[in-house]
Amino acid sequence: MNERRVVITGMEVIAPGGVGKERFWDLLSEGRTATRGISFFDPTPFRSRVAAEVDFCPTGHGLTPQEERRMDRAAQFAVVAARTAVADSGIDLGSDDPHRIGVTVGTAVGATMGLDEEYRVVSDGGRLDLVDHRYAPPHLYNYLVPSSFAAEVAWAVGAEGPSTVVSTGCTSGIDAVGYAVELVREGSVDVMIAGASDAPISPITMACFDAIKATTPRHDEPERASRPFDGTRNGFVLGEGSAFFVLEELESARKRGAHIYAEIAGYATRSNAYHMTGLRPDGAEMAEAIGLALDEARINGDQIDYVNAHGSGTKQNDRHETAAFKKSLGTHAYRTPVSSIKSMVGHSLGAIGSIEIAASVLAMEYDVVPPTANLHTTDPECDLDYVPIVARDQLVDTVLTVGSGFGGFQSAMVLASPDRSFV
Structure with a gap:
C-alpha cells in the first residue's frame, strides 16, 4: 500500500528550565530539574506548594503588547512555539495555498490562569456574589473558549485549513499531533502546525489536585519532589509549557531539502x-x-x-x-x-x-x-x-x-x- 508518510520538519519547545528546544535538551541530557516552590501566587494554603514554572517574557519572545493583553499565558506559549517551529522548518507558508495548511492545538484546561486571575478582579477578590463586569477585559470571552487557542495559532502562521482544539486531558498533546498526522496522511492538507499548550499553575488547579491528593506534598526539597518510578514517590509536580511541530508529507519534505527530525x-x-x-x-x-x-x-x-x-x-x-x-x-x-x-x-x-x-x-x-x-x-x-x-x-x-x-x-x-x- 502506497500511503503518505508524515514527518516532523520543524519544532519548538517552551518548558520549565528554559525556552527553546536547545535549552530544553540541555536540561534533559544533563539530568537537571526545574521544579521549585510556587512563585506565581502564595501557595501557603495548599497541600502541594511546588511546581515547574517557565521563565517566560512575552515581549522578549516577540509578542506585541496587544497580543500579550489579548491572550492567556497558555495561548502566548502556543503562538510563540508555533511561530518558531515554522521558522525552524524553513518552510515558506506564504507560497502555499493557505487552505492546505491546518492547525491542531491540544490543551487540557485552556485559559485557566487567565480565568482565575480575572475572576479575582471582577469579584473583588471573591467578596462580590454578583461580579462586576465593568472590570472585565474586552477579550475575557477568549479565555472561556479553548477554541481561541487554535484561532490565535492559525492567525499567527496564516493557516486557513482545518483548525481544531483537542482536549482529552493529559493525553491532549499526543492526541492533537496524532489527529494532525491523519489529516496529512489522508491528503486533506499538505502541512499541519500541531502541538499543545497549558499554563495551569493557579490556585484553582492546585485546589482541584489537592482535593484528590494527586500532587506531591513534598516541599522541603522542591527540586527532588518529582520522583517517577521511585519507591518513595507520593504524587506528581504540576508544570506548564508548550511544544509545537511542523508536519508534512515525507516526499514533499525531501523535495524541498528539509531537515527531517523523525517520522510519526x-x-x-x-x-x-x-x-x-x-x-x-x-x-x-x-x-x-x-x-x-x-x-x-x-x-x-x-x-x-x-x-x-x-x-x-x-x-x-x-x-x-x-x-x-x-x-x-x-x-x-x-x-x-x-x-x-x-x-x-x-x-x-x-x-x-x-x-x-x-x-x-x-x-x-x-x-x-x-x-x-x-x-x-x-x-x-x-x-x-x-x-x-x-x-x-x-x-x-x-x-x-x-x-x-x-x-x-x-x-x-x-x-x-x-x-x-x-x-
Whole structure:
C-alpha cells in the first residue's frame, strides 16, 4: 500500500528550565530539574506548594503588547512555539495555498490562569456574589473558549485549513499531533502546525489536585519532589509549557531539502471506560493502544529503542505503565530503556504529551536517552530499566512515547527514522 508518510520538519519547545528546544535538551541530557516552590501566587494554603514554572517574557519572545493583553499565558506559549517551529522548518507558508495548511492545538484546561486571575478582579477578590463586569477585559470571552487557542495559532502562521482544539486531558498533546498526522496522511492538507499548550499553575488547579491528593506534598526539597518510578514517590509536580511541530508529507519534505527530525509512524488511543482517576493494574488499555500504534508503524515491539513514559510519579500510574510495557513489548521490555522527563519538567497536563514527543525526537537526534531524575529507591513492582539519574548514550532510531489521562484516556505514538526498513 502506497500511503503518505508524515514527518516532523520543524519544532519548538517552551518548558520549565528554559525556552527553546536547545535549552530544553540541555536540561534533559544533563539530568537537571526545574521544579521549585510556587512563585506565581502564595501557595501557603495548599497541600502541594511546588511546581515547574517557565521563565517566560512575552515581549522578549516577540509578542506585541496587544497580543500579550489579548491572550492567556497558555495561548502566548502556543503562538510563540508555533511561530518558531515554522521558522525552524524553513518552510515558506506564504507560497502555499493557505487552505492546505491546518492547525491542531491540544490543551487540557485552556485559559485557566487567565480565568482565575480575572475572576479575582471582577469579584473583588471573591467578596462580590454578583461580579462586576465593568472590570472585565474586552477579550475575557477568549479565555472561556479553548477554541481561541487554535484561532490565535492559525492567525499567527496564516493557516486557513482545518483548525481544531483537542482536549482529552493529559493525553491532549499526543492526541492533537496524532489527529494532525491523519489529516496529512489522508491528503486533506499538505502541512499541519500541531502541538499543545497549558499554563495551569493557579490556585484553582492546585485546589482541584489537592482535593484528590494527586500532587506531591513534598516541599522541603522542591527540586527532588518529582520522583517517577521511585519507591518513595507520593504524587506528581504540576508544570506548564508548550511544544509545537511542523508536519508534512515525507516526499514533499525531501523535495524541498528539509531537515527531517523523525517520522510519526504510528499512533493509537484507547479509553478504559473504568474510572475517572483510577487505572487497572494490568495496563491492558495502554497495552492495546501501544499494540495498535506498533501495527500502524509496521514494526515489532522488539524494534523499540527507547520508551518515553508517561511517568507521572503516582504509584498507580507507574505500576500501570510498567505492566503495559511488559504486556505490549514482551521480554523486550526488560531490555528497553524507559524514562520519565516529568522528573525534570513536571506534569504540564495537556501540554506534556507534545513536550514528550519533542524529548523523544531529540533523543533520536542526539542518540541519547534522557534520564529519570530523582530515582534512587527501587519499587519492586517497577522492575524495568528506568535510566536513573544519568542520561545514556545509545543509538535511538525508534521511540515509543505514551500518555495516560484522567477519564481513562490511553494514547501511544511511535516515532522512527524515515530511512528505517519496514518489517
